[in-house]
Amino acid sequence: MAGEQATAADIVKWIEDLWVPEGRLLGQKFKLADWQISCLESIYDNPHGTRRAILSFSRKCGKSTLCALLLLVHLCGPRARPNSQLYSTAQSREQAAVIFNLAAKIARMSPALRDFVTVRDSTKELLCPSLGTRYRTLSADASTAYGLSPSLTIHDELGQCRGPQTIALANPALGSFLNEREVMAMAEDARRMPAREAEFRNLILNQRVEACNPFLQPALWQACAGEVADISGRECYAGLDLSEVRDLTALVVISKVDGIWQMVPTFWLPREGIYERAHTDHIPYDKFVEQGFVRTTPGASISYEYVAHYLLKVFAQYNIRKIGFDRWNFRHLKPWLMQAGFSEQLIADRWVEFGQGTQSMSPALRELESIVLERQLCHGDNPR
Numbered sequence: 001m002a003g004e005q006a007t008a009a010d011i012v013k014w015i016e017d018l019w020v021p022e023g024r025l026l027g028q029k030f031k032l033a034d035w036q037i038s039c040l041e042s043i044y045d046n047p048h049g050t051r052r053a054i055l056s057f058s059r060k061c062g063k064s065t066l067c068a069l070l071l072l073v074h075l076c077g078p079r080a081r082p083n084s085q086l087y088s089t090a091q092s093r094e095q096a097a098v099i100f101n102l103a104a105k106i107a108r109m110s111p112a113l114r115d116f117v118t119v120r121d122s123t124k125e126l127l128c129p130s131l132g133t134r135y136r137t138l139s140a141d142a143s144t145a146y147g148l149s150p151s152l153t154i155h156d157e158l159g160q161c162r163g164p165q166t167i168a169l170a171n172p173a174l175g176s177f178l179n180e181r182e183v184m185a186m187a188e189d190a191r192r193m194p195a196r197e198a199e200f201r202n203l204i205l206n207q208r209v210e211a212c213n214p215f216l217q218p219a220l221w222q223a224c225a226g227e228v229a230d231i232s233g234r235e236c237y238a239g240l241d242l243s244e245v246r247d248l249t250a251l252v253v254i255s256k257v258d259g260i261w262q263m264v265p266t267f268w269l270p271r272e273g274i275y276e277r278a279h280t281d282h283i284p285y286d287k288f289v290e291q292g293f294v295r296t297t298p299g300a301s302i303s304y305e306y307v308a309h310y311l312l313k314v315f316a317q318y319n320i321r322k323i324g325f326d327r328w329n330f331r332h333l334k335p336w337l338m339q340a341g342f343s344e345q346l347i348a349d350r351w352v353e354f355g356q357g358t359q360s361m362s363p364a365l366r367e368l369e370s371i372v373l374e375r376q377l378c379h380g381d382n383p384r
Contacts, residue, residue, distance in 0.1 A: 006044070006077075006078030006079055007044060007045055008037065008040040008041040008043070008044040008045045010078045011040055011044060011073055011077070011078050011079065012032055012037055012040060014073065014077050014078050015030050015032060015069050015073070015077075016029055016030050016031060016032060017029065017110070017112050018030050018069070018072070018106055018110040018112060018113065019106065019109045019110045019111075021065075021102055021105030021106045021109055022102075022105065027109070030069070036062075036066060039055055039066070044079070063156075064098050064099055064102055064156065065102055067088070067099050067102075067154050067156060068099050068102035068103040068106060069103075069106070070152075070154065071086060071088065071099060071103050071126075071135060071152070071154060072103055072106060072107065072113070072117075074086055074133075074151060074152040075103075075117070075126055075128050075131075075133050075135050076113065076116050076117055076128040076130075076131060076133065080128065080131050080133055081133070081151050082131050082132055082133070083131070083132035083133065084132075084133050084134075084150070084151035084152075085133075085134050085135075085149070085150045085151065086133065086134070086135040086136075086150055086151060086152045086153070086154075087135065087136060087137070087138050087150050087152075087153045087154070088100065088135075088137050088138070088153070088154040088155075088156060089137075089138045089153065089154070089155050089156070090155070090156040095156055096124075096137040096138060096156065097124055097137055098156065099137070099154060099156060100124045100126070100135075100136075100137045103126060103135070104119045104121070104126065107119060107126065116128055116130060123136065124136055124137040164184070167183060167184070167187060167204065167205065183204060186200050186204060187200060187204070216369070216372055220372055220373065221372065221379075222381075223375055224372055224375055224377045224378060224379055225378075225379060225380065225381035225382075226378045226379075226380070226381075227378070227380060228262045228263065228264060228378055228379070228380040229257045229260075229262045229378070231253070231254075231255035231257065231262050231264065231318060232317055232318060233318075233319055234255045234257070234318070234319060235255060235319050235321055236253050236254065236255040236318040236319055236320050236321065237253075237254055237255070237320070237321055237322050237323070237324075238251060238252060238253045238254070238314070238318075238320050238322075238323040238324070239251070239252050239323065239324045239325070239354070240311075240323055240324070240325040240326075241325075241326060242302075242304075242307075242325070242326060242328070242329040242330065242332075242333060243302050243329075244329070245301040245302060246269070246270055246273070246277070246300070246301055246302070247302075248267050248268070248269055248294075249267070249268040249269075249302050249307060250265065250266070250267050250268075251265070251266045251267075251307075251310075251311070251314070252264070252265045252266075253265075253314065253318055253320070255318075259376065260376055260377065260378050261371060261376055261377045261378070262378050263377060263378065263379040263380070263382070264318075264380075265379070265382055266295060266310070266314075267288075267293065267294045267295065268294070268295050268296065268297050268302060268306075268307060269285055269289075269294055269295075269296055269297070269302075270296065270297055270299055270300050270301050270302055270303075271296035271297060271298060271299065272299060272300040273300060274286050274289060274296060288383065293382055293383060304332055304333045304336045305336045305339070305340075307333065307336070308333060308336035308337045308339070308340040308342075309340045311337065311340070311342075312337075312340045312341050312342065315342075315346075315350075320350060321350070322350055322351075322352050323350055323351055323352065324352050324353075324354035325351060325352070325353065325354060326353075326354060326355075326356050327353045327355075328356070330353075334347065
């Protein structure tokens with residue numbers, strides 16, 4: 001099955017005898033798109049040879065599947081070299097395992113490979129005993145990544161690589177008239193706080209970036225995931241964000257226990273159209289509902305009556321001293337609060353307007369950012 005001089009046409013023919021491992025074409029033979037064939041031609045039909053190839057695709061374009069196929073091409077296919085080693089790397093072990101999982105499925109499902117490839121799931125390895133070739137996964141930060149001499153290495157999510165070498169390549173003046181300490185401090189801020197990432201990538205790394213960035217890195221938020229203490233009866237504060245018709249409505253109750261803010265959030269979406277909404281927003285609301293992170297209200301729009309009755313139960317369970325709310329749409333909620341059992345006096349005493357403009361939000365966001373960075377928050381592994 002091996003032949004180092006195989007052309008792109010040979011490789012395409014070999015790949016299209018393999019079976020699709022998952023998705024709507026599961027069990028069918030691969031049929032490469034023209035742009036995929038063009039990628040292979042640019043790599044394997046280069047008259048000067050190819051040592052390094054960078055393929056840049058947006059999400060959901062089959063990048064990982066194509067990488068898995070190329071891995072098999074070099075493990076046991078037309079470009080396999082006897083007794084060679086192959087690796088794939090990524091920014092995390094989980095991401096690095098994506099290519100392995102796809103390649104293992106293809107090898108197990110395809111009659112042309114299942115008798116030639118040995119799969120070791122526990123160590124994330126593929127072997128072709130007849131050729132003596134071996135593949136395994138590495139994370140980008142693995143110490144074993146040094147001192148290897150592979151015939152093929154696939155770097156998944158290469159566009160996310162970072163570090164002093166990347167910064168130095170983008171800044172020839174680093175260390176001379178560009179202050180290295182300040183630049184590295186900016187890099188650390190960008191690593192921890194996505195709100196500053198776009199500016200750093202644009203100004204320091206000379207990259208084109210989108211203006212939109214998440215407020216916090218997922219890793220920072222995950223670091224605050226822990227079991228939330230019982231705050232029933234404790235002095236609590238809350239915030240309520242009302243939606244228009246179909247958006248998320250959110251309520252968050254907090255109380256400090258042993259210096260850590262315990263967070264009890266509630267999110268609502270209309271029950272009708274939840275799957276369509278998940279598809280449109282590219283957010284798994286349906287999964288969040290199944291996992292208990294999002295509640296649904298009856299009908300196709302947010303039911304303020306439902307929310308008002310829920311809030312009455314919250315006030316009965318927790319010692320809510322103050323609840324901040326956006327005055328927008330509150331005029332629609334207040335009648336339902338009165339009908340649910342809130343008194344005018346309770347609303348006047350406990351409910352506090354909180355503006356949504358820069359003057360009000362900026363100090364609050366800075367404080368929240370600081371609390372998360374110092375890990376003074378516990379949210380119970382809530383993804384929102």
